Amino acid sequence: EVHLVESGGGLVQPGGSLRLSCAASGFTFSRFWMNWVRQAPGKGLEWVANIKEDGSMKYYVDSVKGRFTISRDNAKNSLYLQMNSLRADDTAVYYCATWGATTYWGQGTLVTVSS
Amino acid sequence: QSVLTQPPSASGTPGQRVTISCSGSSSNIGSNSVDWFQQVPGTAPKLLIYSNNQRPSGVPDRFSGSKSGTSASLAISGLQSEDGADYYCAVRDDSLSAWVFGGGTKLTVL
Numbered sequence: 001e002v003h004l005v006e007s008g009g010g011l012v013q014p015g016g017s018l019r020l021s022c023a024a025s026g027f028t029f030s031r032f033w034m035n036w037v038r039q040a041p042g043k044g045l046e047w048v049a050n051i052k053e054d055g056s057m058k059y060y061v062d063s064v065k066g067r068f069t070i071s072r073d074n075a076k077n078s079l080y081l082q083m084n085s086l087r088a089d090d091t092a093v094y095y096c097a098t099w100g101a102t103t104y105w106g107q108g109t110l111v112t113v114s115s
Numbered sequence: 116q117s118v119l120t121q122p123p124s125a126s127g128t129p130g131q132r133v134t135i136s137c138s139g140s141s142s143n144i145g146s147n148s149v150d151w152f153q154q155v156p157g158t159a160p161k162l163l164i165y166s167n168n169q170r171p172s173g174v175p176d177r178f179s180g181s182k183s184g185t186s187a188s189l190a191i192s193g194l195q196s197e198d199g200a201d202y203y204c205a206v207r208d209d210s211l212s213a214w215v216f217g218g219g220t221k222l223t224v225l
Contacts, residue, residue: 035214037160044117045152045160045203047214061213095159099150103162103171 002026002104004096009109016086016113022079022096022106030054030074032102036081038092039108048094049081064090086113118143119204119217126223132192135220137204139185143215144206149187151180152203154219160203164189191222199224 008020020036036048049060049070058070069082079096093108120138127133137149151164162171164180167187179190187206191198204217 037216044201044219045154045205045216047205047216050214059212059214062211097160099162100165101169101171103165105159105161107159 004104004106006094006096006106006109009094009111011112011114012086013115014087014113017082017084018086018111020081020083020094020096020109020111022081024077024079024104027102027104029072029077032098032104034070034072034079035097035099036070036079037095037097038090038111039095040089040092043092046092051079083111086111088113117218118208118211118215119206121202121204121217121220123218124221124223126225127191127194128225129194129196131194132190133194133222134191135189135202135204135222137187137189137217139187139206139208141185142210143185143208144182144187145185146209147207149180149182150205151178151187151189152205152216153198154201154203156201163202194224196224198222 003025005023035050038046051058051070067085071080091113093110095108097105148166152160153163154160163178167182168180177193181188202220208215
């Protein structure tokens with residue numbers, strides 16, 4: 001059975017940092033581009049970043065460039081999102097996902113940026 | 116303000132056919148394949164259509180997708196009460212070097 005399990009969310013003050021993790025199981029993680037997608041409370045979906053199968057290519061939405069870093073460890077079947085200089089508008093549920101002919105989504109982890 | 120424009124709401128009665136549009140530009144829909152997601156509030160999105168018109172395993176054939184030029188559409192035929200959800204289009208934008216989602220359409224089954 002396929003699982004994507006996000007962790008690392010929580011309450012953080014503006015300007016602070018968090019590192020999200022996504023543990024994958026039940027499929028060959030190293031064969032898929034992986035994405036982080038977020039959803040602010042009561043808002044729509046927003047793509048945040050993605051990373052190629054081997055980690056050689058990474059893309060980000062403009063609003064997080066220079067603050068967030070996506071990475072992966074295929075040996076550990078894990079995806080990460082290092083989030084620095086967090087702002088109130090980064091508050092959202094963060095999902096890790098891959099989609100296409102094969103699609104897997106995690107259940108999401110909530111990040112709240114507030115003083 | 117998303118680069119992909121969807122109507123904020125749509126509605127239909129059980130058994131009807133409903134379409135949801137997604138309008139973009141030459142750098143996104145005009146150049147790349149469109150995906151569609153369904154999301155019931157409080158749950159993770161579910162992929163309904165990929166590559167404009169392909170259904171993942173397990174998605175009923177009541178759901179279909181199409182693309183023409185810089186616009187795409189999701190059609191739902193034989194509308195059922197459980198189809199009431201939020202629907203999002205998504206595509207890669209070559210100018211932004213990023214994926215973009217439409218603003219979402221809330222479908223109400225009357």
